[in-house]
Structure formats: structure tokens, C-alpha cells
Amino acid sequence: MAGTDSTKPAVVVGLAPTVILVRPQMGENIGAAARAMKNFGLDQLRLVAPRDGWPNARASAMASRADDVLDGAVLYGDSPAAVADLHGVYATTARAREMEKPCLTPRAAVADMHRRLRQGQKVGILFGGEKAGLDNDDATLAQTLIQIPANPAFSSLNLGQAVLLVAYEWYTSGPLPAPAEAGDSLSVTLDELHFFENRLEAELTRHGFLKPPEKRPSMMRNLRNIFRRAELTGQEVRSLHGVISALIRKDLDVDD
């Protein structure tokens, strides 16, 4: 897959969320995240462009007996690649964002993950790097934001702590979900959605809609947010492709 730089064979995502660390900086924090995951029963870890490369000796030292989580980590070149096969993506955010998508507490988000997992969906949680957190493009990949409630005057949590709290909510959220009941009503994977959105963007650009150029990223973000929020099925995305195909058709068939 384009953008994927995996050093491991693909991991089967089980009935639990995958943790995705986006541009993490210090190996110690990656190790602390792995420990926190193992404390609370999560073992699927993905890393997007870790600053100091991978593997990382400091991460291993910090992880101590959670090194199995690190050993299973899958490396990606960018965030879209890391979420491509997922159906439900959650983005942790330190601050409220002006995005038209739900922003849940970790507890409510975990309940929503259970709902998706029960439907056979694969879900993942994005955590930003130490310094800048997730950027708007990362957050746009998600259908749902997660904001950890904290003292507004002192809300900063480090990466390991954020993973710890969300993983703790996962672990304490009750019984594991029932086996999947998949079907065509399954929402689309992020990869399929991304393919659709890219096609839409290309067509909109070609048709002069996304102007001026400096506004293009935010205009596209707003559009993507709409599709993220809709929890589209594969059939619906195929229909939308049909809509685009129809709209861009030059040889109009007035009899149809």
C-alpha cells in the first residue's frame, strides 16, 4: 500500500482497538505507551514516522516486560496509511477543535468502540507526538475526537499518560464485545473512503472548485469531515463514486 513502510507482516486486528502513535519523539514515551497498553489489555501498536527511527533502544529499555507489544508494532510512513484498513478512527486531542464531528470523553469513546467492534469493525485510536500533538489532517482522518477531561488550568498530559488513561477506560469498560456480525452494512474502510475523497478532490480541483489554492486544505477538510461523520457503507461509497462519475460526464444523455 502506498505510504506503508511496514517492517512486520500485517497483524490481525482483534476485538480491541489499535493504538496509533503519530510522529512520536522520545523512545521513552513509546516504551511507556507500550507498558500502559499491556497494563490494560491492548497489544496492537502502530507507529507513524517516529522521529528517532525504529526500532529504538530507549523504547525497549522503558518498555521492560512489555517488549512484546513493541516487537509487534507496525511502522507506517504517514497517518492515512496507518488507518487505511480501519473502519473507525478516534483522534485524541488536548484542546477543543472546531470540527463538525463528535468529541467524546474516553469513557464514551470506549462505549462507541464496543459498538463498532460488535459490528465487526476494526477501530484505532490516534495519539499525537509529544510536542505538537495531532495536526488537523490527522484529526480529519478520524470520525470521532476524544478529549480527556482535565483541569482547564493544567490539562497537559504526556503521551504515556494519555495512552494510560484511554487504555484504562478500555479495560474497565465491561465485558468484551460479542462476536462480530459483519455484513454489507459494515461501514467502509478508511482506505476506501480515502480513495473516494481523493478522487473527489481531484475532480473538484480539475473543475476549479477548490479555489483559491491556499483555502484548498481547509475546504477539503470540511468535506472529509462530512464523510467521516456519516459512517458510510461500502455500497454508499460506490454510489457516491457513481455520483461523481455521473456529474463529470461530458456526453450528457438527455434521454436517460
Added chain:
Amino acid sequence: MAGTDSTKPAVVVGLAPTVILVRPQMGENIGAAARAMKNFGLDQLRLVAPRDGWPNARASAMASRADDVLDGAVLYGDSPAAVADLHGVYATTARAREMEKPCLTPRAAVADMHRRLRQGQKVGILFGGEKAGLDNDDATLAQTLIQIPANPAFSSLNLGQAVLLVAYEWYTSGPLPAPAEAGDSLSVTLDELHFFENRLEAELTRHGFLKPPEKRPSMMRNLRNIFRRAELTGQEVRSLHGVISALIRKDLDVDD
């Protein structure tokens, strides 16, 4: 008060639990605990015999903008002194203990704290040092144990993480309790209870009950646990003193 080695004036305990770190070792972890407290709206910190003395430069460096919590910390020489003025004491424990007292999750414990605080009680949470945790005597001081649910195969959390999770549960546990409605039904302070128990122990020793000597600590612990669990009022403790006084009286008044 005997055993108190306070470097600060007594702090008025507000409508929130006090965090009590018992024999903490690394200053960094004391600082991390202070940060976690401030993240989640707690500011009353007590320290029992910190290994490296107090104040501690490493704690201050780690606490960064949570140094106000450290500045307000009160130092004690031992655990009984640190809980003497409290009505409700909770002891965090990494493992299940064979003690006849309730063991709650952090979430359930926080609900119980709200109940006590609504009644005007002062509550505190004991956290053990990095290496050994709380010893049995510390746990015996508490009416209630708190066990953080975690993967049984990988349950170790550091001091800062344990404080973080309990403080997070406090912060997310809903509205602050209503103002206190104190009365004589208020449960006894730990100091009053301790005075009673010491008197009981002295009398039992004098009467040859606590034998053999090597079994005395565990026998007394079991007795203390009973009184801890009972949530005695001041009136009830006075009655129990009366019971002891009556029982040890030599000049029996058969007409009474």
C-alpha cells in the same frame, strides 16, 4: 500531635480527598504525583517519611507548574500521624490482601469518598512507595482498600500512574458534593480511633490476651480492621471506652 513532623501549618482539608504518599523514594515520582493531582483537581498532599528528605529538588523539577501542590505538602513522620485527623482512609493496593475490609475499584471508591465528603468527613488516599508499596500496618489504617483493575499478567503501575488514575476517577466522577451536614453521627477521626485501639491493645496485653508475642501484631491488626470497618461515631467510641473500663474493673458491683 505525637509522630507529626509538620513543616507547614495545618491545611484545611476541603471537599476533596487528600493524597498521602507513604515512604516515597524518588523525587521525580513525587513530582509526577503532584502533576497528576493538579491535572485532576486535587491539591492536598501529605508525605510520610520521604526517603530523600524534604523539600526535594528533583520533585520540584518534575512538578514544573504543579509546584504549588508541592509547596503545600505537609510532612509526617509516620502513617498513623498522617491520617490522624481524617475520618475516611483508603489504601491503594497492587494485590488482593486477606483483610476483612472492602476492596473497591477506583471508580467505586470515589463514589464512596463523595458519600463521606457529603457527610462532612475528611478523606485521604494512601499510596505506597515505589518498591514495597504499603505494608500491612498502613493498610490496616484504612477502612477501605482500592485496587486498580489491570491485566493480571502485567499489573505493575508506578506511583505517578497510580495517582493519575485515581485522581482521574475523582475528576470524572461527576458534580462536587453538596455542603457538609455534620453532626454527632459523624464517624470518629482516625486519631480518636487509634487512641481507643491503643488502649484496647494495652489492656489486652496486660491481661495476657495477646499471646504468643510473635502473633500480637497480626492479632491486633485483625481487631483494628473490625473497628475501621465499622465506621464508628465518636459516641460509639466513647461507649467502647466505657466497655473496656467496665470490663477491667476489679471491684465488681454485683448490685448494679
